[in-house]
Amino acid sequence: MVPVARRNLFAEKGRFAISVGGVALAVLLILTVLALYRGWSRAGEVFEQLPGQIWVVQQGTSDPFHSVSLIESERLSNATDVQGVLTTVPVLSRQMNFQAGGSEQDVRLMALDAAALGPASPDLKERFLATEGSIIIESTLSRKAGLGQGDEVEIGGVTLTVASVRPRGGDVLSQFAFVHFNDAKRIFGVGDVVNYGMVVLAGAANVGVTGAAIEVRDPGLEAFTAEEFAQSVRKEIDEAFIPVIAILLAIGFIVGTAVVGLTIYTATIERTREFGVMKAVGAGAGFLYRIVLAQATILTGAGFVAGLAGSLVVADLAARAVPEFATEFQVRDVIAVLAAVIVMAFAASFMPVRRVNSIDPAIVFRA
Amino acid sequence: MLQPSEILRVDGLTKVFGQGEATVRAVDGVDLEVPAGQLLLIMGPSGSGKTTLLTMIGGLLRPTSGSVTIGGVEITALGDAGLSAIRRNVVGFIFQSFSLWETLSVEENVELALNIAGVNGRRAHERATGLLTGLGLGRRLRFRSRDLSGGEKQRVSIARALANQPRLLLADEPTANLDSKHGHDVMKLLHKISREENRAVVVVSHDPRIREVADRVLWMEDGRIKDIGGLVADPVCGMSVEAAQAVTVDRNGHTYYFCSRGCSWEFSLNPDRYTRVAAGRA
Numbered sequence: 092m093v094p095v096a097r098r099n100l101f102a103e104k105g106r107f108a109i110s111v112g113g114v115a116l117a118v119l120l121i122l123t124v125l126a127l128y129r130g131w132s133r134a135g136e137v138f139e140q141l142p143g144q145i146w147v148v149q150q151g152t153s154d155p156f157h158s159v160s161l162i163e164s165e166r167l168s169n170a171t172d173v174q175g176v177l178t179t180v181p182v183l184s185r186q187m188n189f190q191a192g193g194s195e196q197d198v199r200l201m202a203l204d205a206a207a208l209g210p211a212s213p214d215l216k217e218r219f220l221a222t223e224g225s226i227i228i229e230s231t232l233s234r235k236a237g238l239g240q241g242d243e244v245e246i247g248g249v250t251l252t253v254a255s256v257r258p259r260g261g262d263v264l265s266q267f268a269f270v271h272f273n274d275a276k277r278i279f280g281v282g283d284v285v286n287y288g289m290v291v292l293a294g295a296a297n298v299g300v301t302g303a304a305i306e307v308r309d310p311g312l313e314a315f316t317a318e319e320f321a322q323s324v325r326k327e328i329d330e331a332f333i334p335v336i337a338i339l340l341a342i343g344f345i346v347g348t349a350v351v352g353l354t355i356y357t358a359t360i361e362r363t364r365e366f367g368v369m370k371a372v373g374a375g376a377g378f379l380y381r382i383v384l385a386q387a388t389i390l391t392g393a394g395f396v397a398g399l400a401g402s403l404v405v406a407d408l409a410a411r412a413v414p415e416f417a418t419e420f421q422v423r424d425v426i427a428v429l430a431a432v433i434v435m436a437f438a439a440s441f442m443p444v445r446r447v448n449s450i451d452p453a454i455v456f457r458a
Numbered sequence: 459m460l461q462p463s464e465i466l467r468v469d470g471l472t473k474v475f476g477q478g479e480a481t482v483r484a485v486d487g488v489d490l491e492v493p494a495g496q497l498l499l500i501m502g503p504s505g506s507g508k509t510t511l512l513t514m515i516g517g518l519l520r521p522t523s524g525s526v527t528i529g530g531v532e533i534t535a536l537g538d539a540g541l542s543a544i545r546r547n548v549v550g551f552i553f554q555s556f557s558l559w560e561t562l563s564v565e566e567n568v569e570l571a572l573n574i575a576g577v578n579g580r581r582a583h584e585r586a587t588g589l590l591t592g593l594g595l596g597r598r599l600r601f602r603s604r605d606l607s608g609g610e611k612q613r614v615s616i617a618r619a620l621a622n623q624p625r626l627l628l629a630d631e632p633t634a635n636l637d638s639k640h641g642h643d644v645m646k647l648l649h650k651i652s653r654e655e656n657r658a659v660v661v662v663s664h665d666p667r668i669r670e671v672a673d674r675v676l677w678m679e680d681g682r683i684k685d686i687g688g689l690v691a692d693p694v695c696g697m698s699v700e701a702a703q704a705v706t707v708d709r710n711g712h713t714y715y716f717c718s719r720g721c722s723w724e725f726s727l728n729p730d731r732y733t734r735v736a737a738g739r740a
Contacts, residue, residue, distance in 0.1 A: 092578055093570040098561040368557045371518060372618070373546025374574045375539065453518040455557045456509050456630055 096385035099358055107390070110354035114394020114435075115401055117347030118428060122402040124339045125424045128332055130417035135324030136260060137267050138317050141203070141219060142211075143180065143289030145302050146320045150313050154323035155184065156199075156265075160286050162312070167288040169309035175296025176305075180207045181285040183275040186265060189246040191236035198232060198268045200246065202275030203289065218257055221269050225254035229266040234414040246270075247278035262324075263415045290314070344431060347394070351439035355387050359443040363450055370452035383443045387436040395432045399425065465625050465658035466492040466515065471524035473510050473681075484510040486681035487524070492658040494625070497649050499672035500662045500683075501698060503717075507681040508662035509630055515660065516549050516628050517541040529625050546575045550619030552648075554631035556611040558603035564614050565590060565599040571621040589617040593647070609640035616647060620655075627651065629661040633668055645671040666696045693732040694721035709733070 100107050138146060138155075147170050152160040164181055171179040184201040205211065205220050221227045226246075228238060233256045238244060242253045251270060260266065270278070292301060302314035315323070359366065366379060402420075409416040473485040485507045492498050502508050513519040515526050517533045518541075525534045533544050545551075558567050568586035572578070577585065590599055593613045598606060603614060612632060619627055629648060633641030645661075645668045652659040652673070661672070669675055677684045677698060690701045697717045704715035705722045709729055716722040725732050 092573050093562060093566045095559070095562070095570065098566070102561040362561075364557065365559050365561075368553075368559065369570075369574065370542075371516075371545065371551055371557075372571055372574060373542045373544075375542050378574060453513050455551070455553050456513055456518070 095382050096389060099362060099382075100386055100389055103358070106354065106357075110350055110390055111393045111397055113350030113354075114347050114391055114432070115397035117343045117350065117435075118395050118398025118432065119401045119405060120346075121340055121343040121428050121431065122399060122420070122424065123405055123418065124336055124343070125428070126402065126406055126418035126420045127416070128336050129419040129421055129424065131263050131328050131332060132325055133260065133417070133419065134262050134328050135321035137201075137262065138321040138324075141289060141317070142208070142215065142291055144292045144298050144317055145290035145305070146315045146317060147179065147288035147290055147305060147312050148286075148315065150311050152313060154326070155287070155320065156186075156324055156327070161284050162286070162288065164283045164285055166309060166312065167285065170288055170290055170305045170312065170314075173301060173304045173308055175292055175301040177291045177293040178207055178209060180204055180289040180291065181272070182287040182289050183272065183279060183281070184286045185279055187246050187278065189244060191238055191244055196232065196236045197265055198228070198246070199262070199265050200270055200275060200278065201267050202270050202272045204272045204285075206272075208291070217255060219269050221254055221271050221274075223271040223273055224250075224252060225271070226251040227255050227257060227269040228253055229257050229262075229268070230259045231263070231414045231417070232266040232268065247280075249274055249278050259417060263417045288312075344435065347391070347432070348435045348438050351387055351390050351394070351435055352442055354390060355383060355439055355443045356446065358386060359383060359446050363446075364454060366447050367450045367452050367454040370450060371455045376448060379447045380440075380444050383447055384436070384440050387440045387443075388433075391432045391436040391439070395429060399428075463493040463495075464491050465494050465529060466490075466660065467527040468511075468515065469525045469527075471511065471514060471526060472522050473507075473514060473519065474522045483681050485514065485521070488678075488681075488683050490676065490683065492626075492660060494656045494658055495652055496673045497652040497659040497661065497671065499669065499675045500660065500678050501664060501666070501669070501675060502662075502678035503664060503697070506678045508664075508678050510681075511678065512628050512630055512660065512662050515626075516551060517544050547622055548624055548626060550622070550624035550627045552612070552615050552619050552627065552629035552632050554634045556603075556608075556615045556635070558611055558614055558618075560602070560604050562603065563599065564595060564601050564603055564606070567603055567614055568617045568621050571618045575622045577622070585621065586617070589620055590614070593617050607640075608636050609643065612636060612640070612644050613647070616644070616651075620651070625657055627657055627659040629659065631663050631665070632661060633663060633665050638667055641665065641667060642671070649673075664697070666691070666698065690715040692717045692721050694724050 148160040149162050152158045167179045167181060170176060181204040184199065186197060187200050188195050188197050203219060211220055233239060238253050240253050240255060244251055298316050302316065305312060305314045369379060406418040468488055468490045471485055471488045475482045475484055488511055500508050514521045521534060525532050528544065528548055533541060559570060562570060565586045568589055569582045572582035572585055587599060590596060593616060595610060595613055598610060603611060632644055636644060648659050648661065649671050651657055675686050677686050690699060692699055693714055695717060699715055699717045701715055705719055707714045707722050707725060714725060716725065
């Protein structure tokens with residue numbers, strides 16, 4: 092088959108490049124916003140990465156960020172005594188400010204009582220169980236505060252040495268940093284009180300049943316599954332982010348469709364006579380529609396590839412400039428955007444197809 | 459009833475544009491038949507209805523009344539899809555302004571016509587290159603159509619029209635954008651095609667230079683076909699005019715016929731020049 096669509100588009104290389112650029116920008120906008128959303132949606136994932144399946148909090152606590160949970164240490168034994176519970180690890184956690192990198196930084200300090208946890212894997216120790224006098228920070232905080240392994244930092248009057256820097260997590264606004272349980276007690280200045288109890292279940296114990304049993308045993312406690320606890324953090328991101336994302340995605344889709352539509356429409360108008368000649372020599376409507384659709388598909392396809400590459404580059408550059416620019420490109424999002432681009436191509440072909448349909452083939456007899 | 463060798467038959471073909479006082483009968487009750495192997499030239503002044511007639515014969519315009527039958531199929535009774543099929547497979551068009559696809563190469567112009575008729579790939583490529591080579595364009599296959607001369611463009615247009623081996627070729631002013639040599643060459647080529655390939659060729663033109671190449675010449679005026687026998691040539695501009703309607707000048711016992719007063723005045727200024735030309739034509 093003669094590649095009429097390609098020839099038509101490449102006949103005006105400058106306009107083709109501008110149109111591909113327009114679609115690429117729309118795709119870049121859509122993909123980057125989605126990746127940013129995915130990146131920020133990883134907030135709270137630390138609760139899913141830690142070994143506990145249930146998090147016990149003070150009754151009335153909604154989430155770990157916006158309400159304070161205070162539990163006397165001995166009450167955690169109420170949870171430990173429930174059938175199916177292997178151990179309940181006391182956890183201290185609080186937002187703290189400290190000076191570093193010439194400005195005030197904030198961090199969510201967390202400490203697990205390693206003694207209650209028992210034997211831990213090397214990975215768990217490296218990521219979450221700091222030795223006394225040390226702190227494990229995230230790469231985002233490391234870059235924001237200019238802290239690296241071996242640096243010292245003073246938090247709440249306690250000097251800590253950075254033991255290691257964990258890879259970037261999903262908590263963009265306030266990163267988790269792990270200290271030893273005894274250091275946390277000194278920093279927070281608390282007595283025999285903890286914030287949470289991280290429950291590790293035995294063998295095949297059921298999470299829901301065990302959580303309910305803990306609440307029955309001590310009505311002053313409330314049990315969240317690790318996923319629910321993480322979700323309570325993400326809920327805020329979703330509520331703030333999704334309406335904004337929806338608008339930005341709609342703008343991207345409309346801009347992309349308009350760019351493709353106008354380009355294909357102009358290319359069709361310019362070639363009205365040539366489409367008329369095709370009709371005159373017997374081309375059916377389907378043949379002509381395929382040309383218009385192929386033009387739109389080439390344009391949006393090229394725009395998609397350029398937009399995908401551009402969004403990866405932009406995300407990388409933006410993250411270097413702004414540590415909080417946490418993005419995560421997911422295959423399902425890329426496929427969804429590709430599907431949206433295909434819809435874009437079809438939508439953008441609507442007007443040109445109508446135009447082609449209305450061309451009078453007798454136009455070729457007018458000199 | 460179509461005769462065995464008859465490719466085209468037109469019966470009482472009429473096209474009326476507008477309504478009421480603005481009514482124009484562009485084509486008025488035209489009857490004609492064209493057998494295979496014949497080149498029919500329809501001449502006439504601008505606005506006489508030639509192109510409208512050709513457009514209806516080609517199935518691009520529906521007549522107000524009358525019928526067109528091509529190869530035994532009454533195309534005026536067909537729907538849009540049927541007409542498209544006729545234009546793809548039975549009729550080939552050659553246009554005044556060539557109407558080539560400018561973004562395509564010479565060979566792609568012919569291949570696309572084959573693609574439209576469902577012939578693709580190597581078969582289409584070989585047929586296109588064969589046709590173009592046969593028409594002397596073998597060294598221009600990869601050229602963009604816009605880079606060709608007028609004569610070459612018209613030969614590409616002819617190759618495209620022949621791509622799907624139509625039984626009927628329709629040419630609208632095929633020499634209008636060509637100089638006399640190239641115009642003559644194109645007409646000889648069309649004549650050769652009609653003879654050697656046994657196709658019916660209908661050419662509409664107001665170019666008097668191509669009369670000699672035609673097998674049959676009809677005169678069209680005011681939407682009607684008129685007897686060519688009643689026509690005479692204007693010695694100044696060469697145009698055929700109806701003797702009864704023409705401006706006349708008598709000189710040395712001979713009557714000269716003109717299409718307009720302008721031509722008769724020009725004749726009066728230098729009659730010797732035009733009487734020699736007229737003698738030459740005679």
